[in-house]
Amino acid sequence: xxxFSRLYRGDIHWDFVGNRRRWFTLSAALILTSVLALSIRxxxxxxxxxxxxxxxxxxxxxxxxxxxxxxxxxxxxxxxRVQTTGGGEGVRVQTEELDSDQQAVVVAAVAAVTGxxxxxxxxxxxxxxxxxxxxxxxxxxxxxxxAVVAVFISIRLEWKMALVGLAALGHDVVLTAGxxxxxxxxxxxxxxxxxxxxxxxxxxDTVVVFDKIVENVEERGERHTASAIVNMSMNQVxxxxxxxxxxxxxPIGSLxxxxxxxxxxxxxxxxxxxxxxxxxxxxxSSIFLAAPLLAVWKEREEHWQRVRRRMQRKGSExxxxxxxxxxxxxxxxxxxPVALTGAMPRPPKKRRRRR
Amino acid sequence: xxRRAAWVTLSTTVIVAWGLLIxxxxxxxxxxxxxxxxxxxxxxLEAPEGTDRDVLDTAIEIIxxxxxxxxxxxxxxxxLAGERNIEVQLPGVxxxxxxxxxxxxxxxxxxxxxxxxxxxxxxxxYVEAAAYQQSEEEAAAAQDGPExxxxxxxxExxxxxxxTTTTGxxxxxxxxxxxxxxxxTPVLPEGIxxxxxxxxxxxxxxxxxxDQPGCVDPExxxxxxxxxxxxxxxxNPEQDxxxxxxxxxxxxxxxxxxxxxxAQAGFSSRGGSGGFGVSSSGTGQWAVFLxxxxxxxxxxxxxxxxxxxxxxxxxxxxxxxxxxxxxVTAPSLASDIPAGQGIGGGSAIITVGGPTNPQQEAHxxxxxxRYGSLPVALQEQSVLSVSATLGxxxxxxGLIAGAGGLALVALVMLxxxxxxGAVNVVGLTVFGSIMLSVYAVLGETQxxxxxxxxxxxxxxxxxxxxxxxxxxxxxxxxxxxxxRSVRMAIxxxxxxSFRTIITADTVSFFGAVLLYVxxxxxVKGFALALGLATVTDVTVFYFxxxxxxxxxxxxxxxxxxxxxxxxxxxxxxxxxx
Numbered sequence: 001x002x003x004f005s006r007l008y009r010g011d012i013h014w015d016f017v018g019n020r021r022r023w024f025t026l027s028a029a030l031i032l033t034s035v036l037a038l039s040i041r042x043x044x045x046x047x048x049x050x051x052x053x054x055x056x057x058x059x060x061x062x063x064x065x066x067x068x069x070x071x072x073x074x075x076x077x078x079x080x081r082v083q084t085t086g087g088g089e090g091v092r093v094q095t096e097e098l099d100s101d102q103q104a105v106v107v108a109a110v111a112a113v114t115g116x117x118x119x120x121x122x123x124x125x126x127x128x129x130x131x132x133x134x135x136x137x138x139x140x141x142x143x144x145x146x147a148v149v150a151v152f153i154s155i156r157l158e159w160k161m162a163l164v165g166l167a168a169l170g171h172d173v174v175l176t177a178g179x180x181x182x183x184x185x186x187x188x189x190x191x192x193x194x195x196x197x198x199x200x201x202x203x204x205d206t207v208v209v210f211d212k213i214v215e216n217v218e219e220r221g222e223r224h225t226a227s228a229i230v231n232m233s234m235n236q237v238x239x240x241x242x243x244x245x246x247x248x249x250x251p252i253g254s255l256x257x258x259x260x261x262x263x264x265x266x267x268x269x270x271x272x273x274x275x276x277x278x279x280x281x282x283x284x285s286s287i288f289l290a291a292p293l294l295a296v297w298k299e300r301e302e303h304w305q306r307v308r309r310r311m312q313r314k315g316s317e318x319x320x321x322x323x324x325x326x327x328x329x330x331x332x333x334x335x336x337p338v339a340l341t342g343a344m345p346r347p348p349k350k351r352r353r354r355r
Numbered sequence: 356x357x358r359r360a361a362w363v364t365l366s367t368t369v370i371v372a373w374g375l376l377i378x379x380x381x382x383x384x385x386x387x388x389x390x391x392x393x394x395x396x397x398x399x400l401e402a403p404e405g406t407d408r409d410v411l412d413t414a415i416e417i418i419x420x421x422x423x424x425x426x427x428x429x430x431x432x433x434x435l436a437g438e439r440n441i442e443v444q445l446p447g448v449x450x451x452x453x454x455x456x457x458x459x460x461x462x463x464x465x466x467x468x469x470x471x472x473x474x475x476x477x478x479x480x481y482v483e484a485a486a487y488q489q490s491e492e493e494a495a496a497a498q499d500g501p502e503x504x505x506x507x508x509x510x511e512x513x514x515x516x517x518x519t520t521t522t523g524x525x526x527x528x529x530x531x532x533x534x535x536x537x538x539x540t541p542v543l544p545e546g547i548x549x550x551x552x553x554x555x556x557x558x559x560x561x562x563x564x565x566d567q568p569g570c571v572d573p574e575x576x577x578x579x580x581x582x583x584x585x586x587x588x589x590x591n592p593e594q595d596x597x598x599x600x601x602x603x604x605x606x607x608x609x610x611x612x613x614x615x616x617x618a619q620a621g622f623s624s625r626g627g628s629g630g631f632g633v634s635s636s637g638t639g640q641w642a643v644f645l646x647x648x649x650x651x652x653x654x655x656x657x658x659x660x661x662x663x664x665x666x667x668x669x670x671x672x673x674x675x676x677x678x679x680x681x682x683v684t685a686p687s688l689a690s691d692i693p694a695g696q697g698i699g700g701g702s703a704i705i706t707v708g709g710p711t712n713p714q715q716e717a718h719x720x721x722x723x724x725r726y727g728s729l730p731v732a733l734q735e736q737s738v739l740s741v742s743a744t745l746g747x748x749x750x751x752x753g754l755i756a757g758a759g760g761l762a763l764v765a766l767v768m769l770x771x772x773x774x775x776g777a778v779n780v781v782g783l784t785v786f787g788s789i790m791l792s793v794y795a796v797l798g799e800t801q802x803x804x805x806x807x808x809x810x811x812x813x814x815x816x817x818x819x820x821x822x823x824x825x826x827x828x829x830x831x832x833x834x835x836x837x838x839r840s841v842r843m844a845i846x847x848x849x850x851x852s853f854r855t856i857i858t859a860d861t862v863s864f865f866g867a868v869l870l871y872v873x874x875x876x877x878v879k880g881f882a883l884a885l886g887l888a889t890v891t892d893v894t895v896f897y898f899x900x901x902x903x904x905x906x907x908x909x910x911x912x913x914x915x916x917x918x919x920x921x922x923x924x925x926x927x928x929x930x931x932x
Contacts, residue, residue, distance in 0.1 A: 122745045124740075152862075189878055190808060244826070254756045255760065268749075
């Protein structure tokens with residue numbers, strides 16, 4: 001049977017926990033890159049946060065950024081940031097905050113160069129204090145959200161899962177911010193919202209995975225090691241996670257594509273990039289990061305240590321734990337006879353029905 | 356689910372969803388587009404901390420009337436946002452700059468001496484011109500030279516004519532106005548011009564009014580462009596106790612709003628005559644207490660001294676307070692102020708003699724004096740103007756992105772889940788119909804508009820909605836792998852996955868509510884779309900997906916063939932077990 005048809009049937013037996021070092025290294029590298037990008041390049045904050053005036057005009061003449069900048073320098077707006085949008089169809093000029101008269105002057109100057117009708121100008125002007133207000137309200141929303149979710153997971157599952165889930169979340173947010181710093185896309189209020197959406201998405205994904213783990217622990221917590229149960233749960237939810245991500249990513253990708261190549265769709269792009277990166281890392285982190293982290297943490301609990309010792313005393317093979325024991329650090333495996341067969345997990349024969 | 360019940364539920368859902376869409380379209384109810392999709396202007400204003408709710412409401416009313424005065428705005432939306440922010444949204448406004456000025460400025464307040472008054476709402480300048488024209492005609496009839504007419508057009512004579520006018524004369528002037536516009540040019544004082552009201556093809560003035568300071572409307576004889584240094588003709592639109600609407604000829608401003616430090620409504624012991632006076636203790640009637648700056652104090656004293664030379668009852672003893680081209684009030688100097696003596700000391704009162712609600716009247720006047728027209732100084736927090744072309748480009752981009760996203764999701768679901776994928780595709784059309792109809796109805800009844808952020812929210816929701824299908828279909832596959840029959844599997848899988856979906860959507864829904872409550876502006880639109888989508892998702896899942904899958908399981912697509920549910924689970928003959 002080919003790899004894809006096995007995948008299609010959900011007939012997979014991958015050792016997620018055993019290969020955790022690979023994933024942890026990858027994540028560490030990604031986080032390092034993001035932090036570096038953030039500290040070196042920084043985020044490109046929109047006028048909504050830093051205050052200022054943003055003028056957008058069509059560019060029928062197709063003039064270059066330099067020409068527009070020259071025209072602005074001539075009328076005394078030297079510090080203006082000029083960009084083209086929608087593949088050269090439009091021009092964006094960002095300056096410090098202007099009143100309506102100054103704004104009219106800028107619009108007229110730019111329109112004269114690009115050959116656009118000044119009436120087609122779109123403009124946004126934001127006072128400096130308002131930006132901090134938006135940022136503050138976003139931060140407040142974030143904190144409330146995280147607190148509520150942490151409590152929710154602690155009640156529904158357990159506090160260790162809440163902590164691990166939040167760690168995975170932090171990972172996603174840092175990576176998303178890192179991508180923004182690298183690509184240089186503007187961070188707008190829309191981006192903040194997208195990030196908030198990601199938080200919900202990423203957490204929900206993690207909850208689904210953890211929910212399955214809890215279900216499996218109830219069913220066979222006495223007979224298998226924590227790592228084995230986590231591994232088995234991961235294999236069960238893997239296809240659901242992949243498919244969900246795929247169906248979410250397709251429309252977002254469509255937004256991103258259209259937003260990048262069509263005029264007037266900057267908002268679409270701002271939403272879409274954050275969502276795209278966030279959904280991808282969210283899926284990745286809940287499967288490859290949160291679950292193995294939880295497994296490692298769980299292995300240290302007394303209950304799971306006892307299960308492991310008992311299984312070794314009996315000399316029985318833990319078919320699910322097989323691979324996992326390999327990579328448990330020396331300190332933890334010391335003195336334990338290693339019982340390995342290398343067998344892959346397979347569905348247990350007896351099953352308790354859940355009502 | 357039983358076959359019959361499944362059929363009934365399924366067809367009801369589909370008919371209701373599609374019917375709603377067709378119905379709203381036929382009724383001409385389409386989603387109301389936000390100004391970022393149709394072009395327009397929006398501004399977020401902030402009042403100082405601790406501003407009263409009532410004051411904000413007053414400000415909103417004033418802004419609304421100013422916008423209406425602008426004209427050409429379809430549906431201005433002026434609302435309270437947060438605790439002390441006012442959001443003004445003007446979809447489709449043609450001249451955002453003028454709108455921006457109209458919304459934010461506090462208005463220009465001037466104190467002008469009254470030169471003459473016409474009690475019937477007709478500009479004294481017009482009355483003068485009419486009189487001039489009449490005398491010209493008489494002179495022409497008498498074969499007389501035009502020199503003699505100069506004397507008849509002096510301020511004195513017009514004032515007296517008007518004091519004694521009867522209704523009869525007003526009707527004559529009106530009829531003259533209807534017959535043929537009167538030429539105001541001969542009676543214009545020096546320095547005053549007629550406004551050039553010529554418009555270009557866009558409907559904009561060729562010469563903006565700001566560039567013609569002090570100019571007068573050639574038809575009505577009222578000043579259109581305020582210049583404090585020139586004479587002006589203004590109306591007080593409020594009817595007085597006798598039902599008259601006074602029109603004023605005013606001298607150049609003697610004081611500006613900036614000369615006033617404060618104005619408070621209060622109770623004063625002064626009674627009787629009313630008008631401008633000095634405060635004394637005790638109780639009497641409602642009044643507004645004025646407090647001038649040191650500079651304003653001197654100006655006010657000089658101005659009132661000049662007024663005091665006229666006898667009480669003469670209109671020239673009155674002092675008009677003008678705001679944004681309207682006389683707010685024109686009280687006379689009190690009768691007990693002797694000739695040649697101004698009101699000094701930097702403070703004065705205006706007693707209010709309104710018959711109906713003097714307290715309210717005093718309060719309103721104090722507010723106008725204090726803040727110009729707006730009851731608070733509002734600060735622009737963010738201004739956004741979107742051109743109509745950018746708006747339609749955005750709408751187009753949103754629609755393309757949405758259609759593309761839908762097509763891609765449909766394709767993947769069909770390939771992956773075969774016949775179940777078809778359920779997803781039809782389900783998405785049901786979902787889309789419901790969302791569009793809900794937005795159309797909300798736009799019609801609640802004024803909710805669909806913004807670009809909302810469109811994005813809906814597109815994102817396509818993916819989230821598909822998650823419900825994925826969860827359900829994966830469950831079905833899992834159950835089939837465990838050896839259940841297709842029918843057993845779909846029922847069992849439904850119960851399990853419905854619980855998961857409810858949990859998922861509850862989390863998303865509360866996330867959306869949280870966003871909606873905490874966020875400002877475009878974020879709200881996104882949150883609304885997301886919240887609506889989650890509710891719709893659960894509805895569609897229960898009333899569409901469930902019966903649809905149940906019916907398919909009973910059809911020939913249930914168990915046989917690669918396209919069937921069994922096939923989607925990878926259990927078709929020909930596929931290795």
